[in-house]
Amino acid sequence: MASAAASPPPRTERISYFEDVEVGEPLETPALTVTAAHVALFEGLTGGAPATDPEMVPDLLALCLSSGLGWRVPRPPLVVLAFMGFDWKFHLPIRVGDTIRSRSHTAAKRSMKEGGVVFEEREIVNHRDEVVQSGRLTLLVAKRKPA
Amino acid sequence: MSAQVPLSFEDIKVGEEFVSPGRTVTEMDVVLFAGLSGDYNVLHTDAEHMKSSQFGERIAHGLLVLSIQQGLVSRIAPELVEQPMTELAWKFRGPIKIGDTVHVVARVSDKHPADRPGWGIVTIVRRVLNQRGEVVQEGESEHLVERRLG
Numbered sequence: 447m448a449s450a451a452a453s454p455p456p457r458t459e460r461i462s463y464f465e466d467v468e469v470g471e472p473l474e475t476p477a478l479t480v481t482a483a484h485v486a487l488f489e490g491l492t493g494g495a496p497a498t499d500p501e502m503v504p505d506l507l508a509l510c511l512s513s514g515l516g517w518r519v520p521r522p523p524l525v526v527l528a529f530m531g532f533d534w535k536f537h538l539p540i541r542v543g544d545t546i547r548s549r550s551h552t553a554a555k556r557s558m559k560e561g562g563v564v565f566e567e568r569e570i571v572n573h574r575d576e577v578v579q580s581g582r583l584t585l586l587v588a589k590r591k592p593a
Numbered sequence: 594m595s596a597q598v599p600l601s602f603e604d605i606k607v608g609e610e611f612v613s614p615g616r617t618v619t620e621m622d623v624v625l626f627a628g629l630s631g632d633y634n635v636l637h638t639d640a641e642h643m644k645s646s647q648f649g650e651r652i653a654h655g656l657l658v659l660s661i662q663q664g665l666v667s668r669i670a671p672e673l674v675e676q677p678m679t680e681l682a683w684k685f686r687g688p689i690k691i692g693d694t695v696h697v698v699a700r701v702s703d704k705h706p707a708d709r710p711g712w713g714i715v716t717i718v719r720r721v722l723n724q725r726g727e728v729v730q731e732g733e734s735e736h737l738v739e740r741r742l743g
Contacts, residue, residue, distance in 0.1 A: 534682070
């Protein structure tokens with residue numbers, strides 16, 4: 447059996463803290479095709495009335511999908527303690543079959559006693575590169591624990 | 594669901610208030626939403642980790658409760674809240690835990706003609722309350738509503 451001293455430390459999930467957030471650093475997510483299955487699941491889960499046009503994607507579904515896509519960027523995941531709020535604009539409708547991705551950057555960050563606040567500017571774009579939704583999100587992020 | 598009555602800008606009354614039914618947020622809601630959105634943050638998915646957090650347990654995704662809120666309001670005023678949204682400003686005030694029951698109080702706070710001829714903008718202020726009457730989320734949505742011709 448190999449000695450314990452020679453074995454590398456266990457691999458764990460890499461994470462980013464408030465201190466690692468760089469203002470202005472552009473991040474782009476992979477793309478996701480919005481399907482009728484997404485729409486059906488979302489309508490069933492949220493209890494919204496089905497849209498008159500079944501090809502239309504609910505406004506809020508795209509925002510929800512972008513939150514999951516946001517974890518799939520080249521930066522290790524942020525330790526988000528709380529989602530504090532957002533200001534959001536809906537520019538163009540999204541239809542079933544459209545492929546969306548999101549682009550974002552940190553507009554500003556503010557250190558607090560417990561963690562720090564990160565202001566993220568985000569755009570959701572479709573496969574024609576049109577901005578379909580955009581806005582600013584406010585997140586409370588953990589600071590690195592002193593060693 | 595019954596067919597929606599077409600709504601025009603002129604029919605909307607500023608000050609009108611809507612109180613939704615309640616809905617209990619379940620573990621299944623949170624698990625389904627994690628799968629649908631791809632947001633698997635430990636806040637929502639790791640019960641053991643969350644025991645030592647300030648919340649003491651898993652909490653629902655803010656965007657899940659926002660989406661549930663939209664569904665709840667659409668049960669009492671579908672013709673209103675399903676008009677296309679142009680803007681949404683939202684604050685997450687407090688955690689929603691598995692088993693909490695939320696309902697929504699919404700009010701038409703403003704309407705004015707849009708820049709686009711033939712259309713108006715209607716503002717709806719919404720508050721999401723838990724079973725103790727605490728406001729856990731609140732915000733304002735703007736909707737584009739067609740004006741009646743003539």
